[in-house]
Amino acid sequence: MRLELEEARRLTGPNLLWDHPGAILDVFIEGIDKSTVVNVWQKWVEKLLTEFGWQQHTTYRLHSGGANLALSAPMDALYCACDLAELAWHCGVAELKSETTPNWQQRLNELHGELAEELNPALLTFMHEAQKHGVSCITDDDDVSLGMGKSSHTWPVRELPVLRDIQWQHYQDIPRAFITGTNGKSTSVRLASHIAKAAGFVAGVTSTDFIRVGDNIIDTGDYSGPGGARMLLRDQRTELAFLEVARGGILRRGLPIDSVDAVLITNVASDHLGQYGINTVAELAATKFVVAKGLDAQGTLVLNADNALVVEQGLKLENKICWYSTDESNALIQSQLKTGGAAVFIRHQHIVYAMGNVEENIASLDQVPMTLNGAAQHNVQNALGVVGLSKALNLSTEAIRAGLKDFGSNAEDNPGRGNIYEINGIKVLVDFAHNEHSMRAVVKTINQLPATRKIAMFSHAGDRSDDEIRHLTDAVTELDASLYVVTELEHYLRGREIGDVPQIVGKYLQQQSIPSEKIHYAGDPLAGAKIAMDFAQPGDVVLLFVLADREQVHEYLTQLDNR
Incomplete structure (x- = not known):
């Protein structure tokens, strides 16, 4: 029997289990009925809450490996809730294993003292008053703020202003949107x-790569969670905000804010399964769609009608939807046109936006550089989704056109995503794609381009299973390349030894009847890029999947181009 607590953490926003803040436990359960374990945990929670003098409630979610167990709590008692939920787990495990019960009375006495230090009733009153006045209130461990952008003001959570002195009408929101999906978010x-800039806005962006206001990158790193959203919305320069929301942030903390004007979900495909109890793509789809909980009543949900998992989830919702598709004859597109809904689609190589029978021709694909004249179908879909999102935020058609035409497939506009280099007659495409769905999309793009020969450099992170590594390698072999360069990712070994992943890849390539002389190895992506470029000749197309050392590879290619 396995009863193991993996993690206890705080939920600060609407999340997969419910819309309340509180504590969540991720637990592994094997060799015993999961519902029995949950019932024992809930019994202990109820007992401890009664002894503690707390009135809260619980919920749970079962999955193939165990369960997620949640306990509600006010925002000023989340740490205490984590400790109490964890104590109930340990007591329940002891009961199920017929072991000595922990001294829960002593631990509850300790928690009383810890709760007294954590409680901040003035903060809860402050948040309640903000809600009553219809003013956005954003909190974290250290600070609380009212309003967004230019009107935003921030105070330490223990140094709040006198409520009667607050001029609530001063604090305003800014237009804002969530963007999520397996691929295409960044x-x-x-x-x-880029489109918002063309419309005259100072746009803010949070992403897995950086946080940026206008043209100013505030910091690099993964800012796709609540911390990045708070930082961006509190920045007084921000006039419109695009918040990338990744799966991990949703599962770790919940949504970064409670309310947005529009949501874009690009697609759902298999990636990072097995974390936080998300073990299937259907469960991943449900996780991605948590963002719909943050959509205002009048807001628009922009959805990919070409992705079956997105369609399945979207049809369950009552939200106003703008569907997009590369196929005008898609049934959902046709339904939108007949019922007066919003849709974005391709007609004769042109992007068309329609609201019922009123249509606008936005741009032809040969005017949108990121689509490579339509060869990059994944970027055609990204463009369609962003057109729908921009319309939902009331950005002008002129700005949408200008942004699409000016947004390049280069390392300046879109670093690491479909970057094109032309070097001495050799076309080079650099991309960060790292899961099967995105890698196949990029390979499909390369196969649309004229090429004397094709050359591929790629690598995989060590936390992929052997089977996943083989599936990812399968995606690359669809190139039928003249040379495959397999590189090590020393900073992404994630439990494996150096050489493990390249060995799996090389062996699998040979099993696919690729001769060993077509397989080369490199110690890192920069070394791999050099091998690929040394082999390449004019007329060749080189695909570099660069998961690390991106800046170094960009600098190397730029130097080659300048020779």
């Missing part, structure tokens, strides 16, 4: 901000 937020 490209979409960057393109959307």
Whole structure:
């Protein structure tokens, strides 16, 4: 029997289990009925809450490996809730294993003292008053703020202003949107901000790569969680915000804010399964769609009608939807046109936006550089989604056109995503794609381009299973390349030894009847890029999947181009 607590953490926003803040436990359960374990945990929670003098409630979610167990709590008692939920787990495990019960009375006495230090009733009153006045209130461990952008003001959570002195009418919101999906999130937020800039806005972006206001990158790193959203919305320069929301942030903390004007979901495909109890793509789809909980009543949900998992989830919702598709004859597109709904689609290589029978020709694909004249179908879809999102935010058609035409497939506009280099007659495409769905999309793009020979450099992170590594490698072999360069990712070994992943890849390539002389190895992506470029000749197309050392590879290619 396995009863193991993996993690206890705080939920600060609407999340997969419910819309309340509180504590969540991720637990592994094997060799015993999961519902029995949950019932014992809930019994202990109820007992401890009664002894503690607390009135809260619980919920749970079962999955193939165990369960997620949640306990509600006010925002000023989340740490205490984590400790109490964890104590109930340990007591329940002891009961199920017929072991000595922990001294829960002593631990509750300790928690009383810890709760007294954590409680901040003035903060809860402050948040309640903000809600009553219809003013956005954003909180974290250290600070609380009212309003967004230019009107935003921030105070330490223990140094709040006198309520009667607050001029509530001063604090305003700014237009804001969530962007999520398995692939295309970062490209979409960057393109959307480019369009917003063309419309005259100072647009803010949070993403897995950086946080940026206008043209100023505030910091690099993964800012796709609540911390990045708070930082951006509190920045007084921000006039419109595009918030990339990743799966991990949703599962770790919940949504970064409670309310947005529009949501874009690009697609759902298999990636990072097995984390936080998300073990199937259907469960992943449900996780991605948590963002719909943050949509205002009048807001628009922009959805990919070409992705079956997105369609399945979208049809369950009552929200106003703008569907987009590369196929005008898609049944959902046709339904929108007949019922007066919003749709974005391709007609004769042109992007068309329609609201019922009123249509606008936005741009032809040969005017949108990121689509490579339509060869990059994944970027055609990204463009369609962002057009729908921009319309939902009331950005002008002129700005949308200008942004689409000006957004390039280069390392300046969209670093690491479909970057094209022309070097001495050799076409080079650099991309960060790292899951099967995105890698196949990029390979499909390369196969649309004229090429004397094709050359591929790629690598995989060590936290992929052996089977996943083989599936990812399968995607690359669809190139039928003249040379495959397999590189090590020393900073992404994630439990494996150096050489493990390249060995799996090389062996699998040979099993696919690729001769060993077509397989080369490199110690890192920069070394791999050099091998690929040394082999390439004019007329060749080189595909570099660069998961690390992106800046170094860009600098190397730029130097080659300048020779």
